[in-house]
Amino acid sequence: MTNHLLLAMPGGSEWILIILAVLILFGGRKIPEFMRGLGKGMREFNDAKNNVKQEFENGTNDPKKPAPKS
Secondary structure, X not given: OOOOOOOOOOOHHHHHHHHHHHHHHHOOOHHHHHXXXXXXXXXXXXXXXXXXXXXXXXXXXXXXXXXXXX
C-alpha cells in the first residue's frame, strides 16, 4: 500500500487566514496595485500563449516548405 500526499484547495477558514495575512503584509493600499499587476501579467501570459498556439496552428496548416540549405 502506497501513501500519497494529496494537496487540496484551501477551505473557507484557510482563505480567511490567507486574506488576513496578505492584508497585514501588504496593507490595504498596496492590494489594488498588486492585483492590477497580477491581472496585467495574466493578460500578457494569455496573449503569449495564444500567439504561440496560433503560430503552431499556422505552421501545421501551411504546405511543406523546403528546408533552407546551409
